Amino acid sequence: MKIIAAVVNGVNEEYVLEELTLGELYSDEVIVKMVATGICQSDEALRVGAEAYPMPAVLGHEGAGIIEKVGSAVKDFAVGDQVVMAYNYCGTCPSCRTGHPAVCTEWAALNFSGNRSDGSYTFYKADGTPVSNFFTQSSFATYTITNSKNLIKVDPEADLRLIGPLGCGLLTGFGTVVNGLQPQTGSSIAIFGTGAVGLGALMTAKIVGCSTIIAIDIHNSRLETASELGATHTINSKTENLQERIDEITGGRGVNYSIDTTGISSIMKASIDILALGGSFAPLAVKPNSLELKPFTDLIMSNRKVVGVLMGDSVPQLAIPQLIQYHKQGKFPFDKFVKFYKFNEFNQAAADSNSGETIKPVIIIDESYRSRNDEPLIVFNKYFN
Numbered sequence: 553m554k555i556i557a558a559v560v561n562g563v564n565e566e567y568v569l570e571e572l573t574l575g576e577l578y579s580d581e582v583i584v585k586m587v588a589t590g591i592c593q594s595d596e597a598l599r600v601g602a603e604a605y606p607m608p609a610v611l612g613h614e615g616a617g618i619i620e621k622v623g624s625a626v627k628d629f630a631v632g633d634q635v636v637m638a639y640n641y642c643g644t645c646p647s648c649r650t651g652h653p654a655v656c657t658e659w660a661a662l663n664f665s666g667n668r669s670d671g672s673y674t675f676y677k678a679d680g681t682p683v684s685n686f687f688t689q690s691s692f693a694t695y696t697i698t699n700s701k702n703l704i705k706v707d708p709e710a711d712l713r714l715i716g717p718l719g720c721g722l723l724t725g726f727g728t729v730v731n732g733l734q735p736q737t738g739s740s741i742a743i744f745g746t747g748a749v750g751l752g753a754l755m756t757a758k759i760v761g762c763s764t765i766i767a768i769d770i771h772n773s774r775l776e777t778a779s780e781l782g783a784t785h786t787i788n789s790k791t792e793n794l795q796e797r798i799d800e801i802t803g804g805r806g807v808n809y810s811i812d813t814t815g816i817s818s819i820m821k822a823s824i825d826i827l828a829l830g831g832s833f834a835p836l837a838v839k840p841n842s843l844e845l846k847p848f849t850d851l852i853m854s855n856r857k858v859v860g861v862l863m864g865d866s867v868p869q870l871a872i873p874q875l876i877q878y879h880k881q882g883k884f885p886f887d888k889f890v891k892f893y894k895f896n897e898f899n900q901a902a903a904d905s906n907s908g909e910t911i912k913p914v915i916i917i918d919e920s921y922r923s924r925n926d927e928p929l930i931v932f933n934k935y936f937n
């Protein structure tokens with residue numbers, strides 16, 4: 553089957569739309585006709601080489617689409633189902649069996665190797681060159697092969713143009729709060745970086761009842777969005793003194809929880825320095841930077857904790873329907889920061905994400921798609937309003 557995908561042929565190269573051929577469909581896999589996909593900063597991290605990845609590759613791991621074909625062993629999904637795609641996991645290792653599939657022992661092999669465990673590929677160029685997949689998902693394509701474990705069936709009423717980002721960035725922000733930090737009602741939290749991950753965490757902090765929610769960024773436009781979504785305080789760390797503002801907001805006690813989505817060494821250190829006694833910090837960025845700590849003074853003396861959280865430690869099949877429900881109830885209004893782009897605008901969308909102009913770019917792959925209700929999409933939308 554011939555498809556079109558946005559291919560990255562080498563580190564720092566732009567996305568190029570190319571015709572590829574889908575490989576053989578395995579029995580536990582499905583073919584999804586893509587409707588839309590978010591672009592995550594982790595896609596950008598691979599494209600620019602911050603993390604090594606086998607190229608050429610079809611990136612994308614925030615896809616939403618409709619099942620086109622199912623493998624012979626797939627029982628839970630049928631042709632025509634509306635799905636969001638998240639990460640792949642084995643389902644049988646101790647992590648998977650205890651409800652932590654994001655730390656599946658096979659995670660790297662299944663999501664980051666570019667091919668299946670038998671060495672076969674899901675995409676090929678016309679000359680036979682294999683093309684890596686990403687997250688067994690590769691949503692930057694008109695059709696893709698994915699594993700049934702990547703899939704979350706969604707309400708037929710759900711609008712697939714909007715909900716792809718629930719598969720990674722928003723899932724991560726949500727899960728970091730509910731599973732990673734588990735803040736107490738009435739506690740305080742500081743979130744560094746108000747991109748999709750930070751704002752997902754912020755909306756969740758509000759849902760779980762944090763009473764002080766401090767958003768920190770270097771772009772005032774993003775901080776305005778953070779305020780609209782429930783930040784009780786904002787700090788522009790470029791123009792304001794961070795420590796002074798935190799002291800003023802918390803009466804000198806510091807915050808109970810902090811999250812860093814910037815991956816900048818000095819910011820990660822600041823995220824720990826502003827913690828109250830007993831506070832917890834979750835660093836989330838996919839960046840190679842290190843964090844220097846003096847455990848005795850930075851952690852032990854103050855009973856502070858640093859918590860690693862991958863993909864929000866969430867079970868996507870449980871969390872994503874929950875997030876769709878919160879969105880319907882107006883508690884998780886991520887549509888406020890989505891901007892839509894056309895299929896031939898991957899490079900523009902990525903540039904706008906990098907410059908800070910767009911918080912969550914979503915590429916509409918199938919412009920003919922209409923949701924069941926076909927409610928007009930949000931005002932930001934330049935194609936459907």
Ligand SMILES: NC(=O)c1ccc[n+]([C@@H]2O[C@H](COP(=O)([O-])OP(=O)(O)OC[C@H]3O[C@@H](n4cnc5c(N)ncnc54)[C@H](O)[C@@H]3O)[C@@H](O)[C@H]2O)c1
Nearest residue numbers: 593594724745746747748749769770813836837838862863
């Ligand atoms: N841990 C995980 O499972 C996981 C999952 C998804 C994404 N990620 C990673 O999370 C990170 C954030 O993703 P995103 O999509 O929200 O990215 P983003 O680029 O949209 O957000 C980062 C934010 O940090 C802000 N920032 C930059 N420098 C700053 C500074 N000095 N002070 C304060 N703020 C500053 C930026 O303006 C931006 O708003 C990325 O590194 C991404 O790869 C991790």
Ligand SMILES: [Zn+2]
Nearest residue numbers: 642645648656
């Ligand atoms: Zn597993």
Ligand SMILES: [Zn+2]
Nearest residue numbers: 592594720721
């Ligand atoms: Zn991601």
